[in-house]
Amino acid sequence: MDLFNSALGKNITFLRPAFFIISGFIGIPNIKYYYAFLFFVYIISVLANTAVMATIYLDHNLRTPKYIAVFNLALVDLLGNSAMVPKVLDIFLFNHPHISYNDCLTFLFFCYVFLSMQALNLVALSYDRVMAIVYPLHYQLKVTQKFMLCLIASFWVFVIIVVLIATGLLTRLSLCESVVIKSFFCDHGQIYRLACNDYTPSDITAWILPALILWLPLLFVLLSYLSIGYALAKVATVRERMKGFKTCTAHLSLVAIYFLPILITFILRANIEPHARIINLSLTSVFPPMLNPIIYVLQTREIKESLKKFLKITTHYKNRKVKFKK
Template sequence: MNASAVTEFILVGIPFLYDLHRMFFVTGLFIYVVSILGNGFILVIVAIEPRLQTPMYFFLSNLAFLEICYTTTVVPKLLQTLLQTRTTICFHCCMAQNFFHFTFGGTELLILTVMSFDRYLAICKPLQYPMIMTKNVCIQLSLATWYSSFIVMFFQCLLVWRMSFCASNVVDHFFCDAAPMFSLSCTDTRLSELLGLLSAVVIIILTLIFTIVSYIYIISTIMHIPSAVGRKKAFSTCTSHLTVVSILYGALVVMYVRPTLRSSSRLTRVLAVLNTSLIPMLNPFIYTIRNAEVKAAVRNAIYKKSQLLNEEFFSVSKK
């Protein structure tokens, strides 16, 4: 069976949790809906509130949009595999899912890196910060993350698209990840696996190193702030970002930074579920629950809306 003969793949899903599929479907659907609503809320509140239209929240809204796209490429199909014992996906749909999953994921890591750079400038270079992080610079940085990830993943996924599949069309996963696609190929995948490892090192490890270095400077600067209140306020702007980075990078290093991508263990599959569904849901809560600016913006938006409704009510009453 060659690539031209394959018209669809069969997704196995999570067979070792088959008895719990119904429960996981309800849980997964709830998580997906909350993730879409939570990240959508960030997009709306940043767009309508002038006080949140700063570089930090501009990048946060980019991250929220990415989370919506990232989880949507995988979770709907995951939910289908939890309901059906035999879930199929067309060949081109599988290739598209593979490409967009890694493109959105790579862009997310680059955005998180830009956010750490933004925090570095805001805390370590406060006087130069407004002159450096202008609106045009923010837009250019955002576009650069999308463009860079697209280019890297396009050439990586192009090799996957050109592979021949002759052993089987059964994908031992709940989506078209790299590992099961390599294991199905009857062609030599060493070049693809090498490029996959290089891509993981470049996008995951290098961005992680950049983020760690940024926070070394940030923490050093914070520790030199004489006021305890000032130190607490400065560090509070970074804790949410640090939490997300720690959770996300921990899962990605285990999943993709390894010598061979052919095997997909139970651990990597569980981590993939957490990475594609749970983390996108947690991000809005991590960034908003303890964020005083977001809370104030929400209260302000509610107050404005109530004032508008009151004005409309009184105008109708007078008529």
């Protein structure tokens, strides 16, 4: 951040608080039950995403462009919940609401990077489905491992740069209105509104950022499925249509789980009670990373078969080990 400031101007002094107070869940009745739920969500998320990543890594039959994107989604989900949930539990469950200025910006940066990558990863999976169904003859040629790796790497670079700019602009603010952040994490919008100098660049960024990392990915996904629907409508038999659509069910479920709660919160934000809004936003942040791997295991035949194979091998190995000891 010092490099960011030195590039924009020298000999400028900004007022920065020594710490912030995160107050999002304070005052909500029976909130301790929700903390237990968050802990449960986190444990399931870690176990499920690790299992999916290990399965894809160990099974060479899953080294395809589609499963490279699935592996990256599991990695992003694991890192995202690991960046957010333990810190949220430390702040509220163990009563450590104070967070230093630098730690808060770091917390903000990683949370936004991983949440943004979830949406862009759904774009990569949408592209894979469009090419497989709409352009099946070109799929093997155009959607290669190298292409998918480059696409995902470009998404990582893009997200890191965009979020780094948004975070860097916060360091140009004098924060003297308050030190209380009325959210469950270091929320970008909550922080820049604490400024007592001009925060127009951050305000503009707050409009551009969702457009780039939420609404454009959603638009691409919707256009993708319009193309897929049109292509399947031209297929001769109903059975072939259902077969083609079945390959998209897992991805459609991920899209619905990620985007629907965000859309509901956005549309109804003026009518949602503040505490309910904070709970809803926290659920939209931590719940999809838990459900994503479960959905892929339940709805994807290749991963289910691979998991069954590894479980059989593990069980057989353990049984042989027990017999050998006897």
